[in-house]
Amino acid sequence: MGPMNNGALVLFSGGQDSTACLAWALSRYDRVETVGFDYGQRHAVELEARQAVRARIVREFPDWSPRLGDDHMLDIRSFGALAETAMTSEREIEITEKGLPSTFVPGRNLVFLVYAAALADRRLLGALVGGMCETDFSGYPDCRRDTLDAMQQALNLGMEQTFRIETPLMRLTKAETWALAKGLGGEALVELTVQDSHTCYLGERGVLHAWGHGCGTCPACELRRRGFEQWDADGRPALAS
Template sequence: MSVILEKTSPTAIKTALVLFSGGQDSATCLAWALERFERVETVGFDYGQRHLVEMEARQAVRAGMKTALPQWADRLGDDHVVDLTGYGRIAESALTADRKIEMDARGLPTTFVPGRNLIFLVAAAALADRRGLEVLVGGMCETDFSGYPDCRHETMEAMARALSLGLDKAVVIDTPLMWLTKGQTWELAETLGGAKLVELIVEDSHTCYRGDRTHRHAWGYGCGECPACELRAAGYEDWVASR
């Protein structure tokens, strides 16, 4: 789904910048964008996350995407990495510091990095402006998620409005997973790229909050116990059961 401001026709959009972490959701979004846009670039963020495996997964998934989706391989353009390590130290969380994963006083998980998606979108919008890329694509979702307020549709609407005002042009934020369950996200991946894309996501994408790449499950690598692993595993089981 898109948050489109001003009088921008989505059918006229030919280029996209995918916010790409190397996880299941962003990998699915990258495939989704490659199917739709003539030129697609990716951007990742080094925000001081504890586990470098996430940054390594980005490159593995990008490389594998050309094999999994050869019909769209020539659409995949440059990759960019934005250094936000200073921000990670300010917005300390269980993803950037040695803290227990639990619920805090506000009822939010300690894996919540305050304002992370907001910072990402500002940086991505600036990059897209200079690269001539017309739409931002992100894997934000409020159907199956960890309770992060910066994943909500309402937040995306507000960000699109703020970015449009700040850049003095219409900004499009496309969030194709916003109303999908994790099971439906697996289904979407299969629809987009069949077994090859599903295999790429299982083998090379990374979701686990603990950075575990030693334990291999049917749904991929991870500790199997953190909230991200539990959500991914449950979605996979739902998808398999529905087939």
């Protein structure tokens, strides 16, 4: 299967950010696999979006298609049940007493990375690629780069490995993420992201807006919409990948 560090495992939810990360990895690594997590999320429609995005990449991006390897789906609903947040239960999306959105699932990205690293170890993949960002985000502490640096060190110490946690969106605004998508895959990747990726926390897929499907009012939709509108107003520039 090739030596460690010759490939990447993308934490792939099927959303805008992870779609950009998948394209970013496919432009850099010879072998790219994806992993998704069923943690009982309200917007479980994203699990269907994952397959739609992957299938369209295979059809429309012949340079990337041979590099796209296996997809893995991990059932961690028992973890999601512990959280009791607006992401996993019918609760209002609001700011909690900790000053964090009620969509924050404590430790979610940390758990994702533990599972991903265990899988990557078996698949001989040296890079773990995630869409975490601390520029335009909802304030989640497990999206910060210092958190991920600590996690990378812990994984490598605990597994006797040399994993790299890659976060290509860490310093980008949402507008710049749209620009990155265009830089990586042109308008075809932008169109794919709009039509097939899913970000809305409420799982709304009825209306297709200029920026994609979604309720338009949840925090995820608001970030995505504002980023698209800013990027579009700037003339839809491409960001060098």
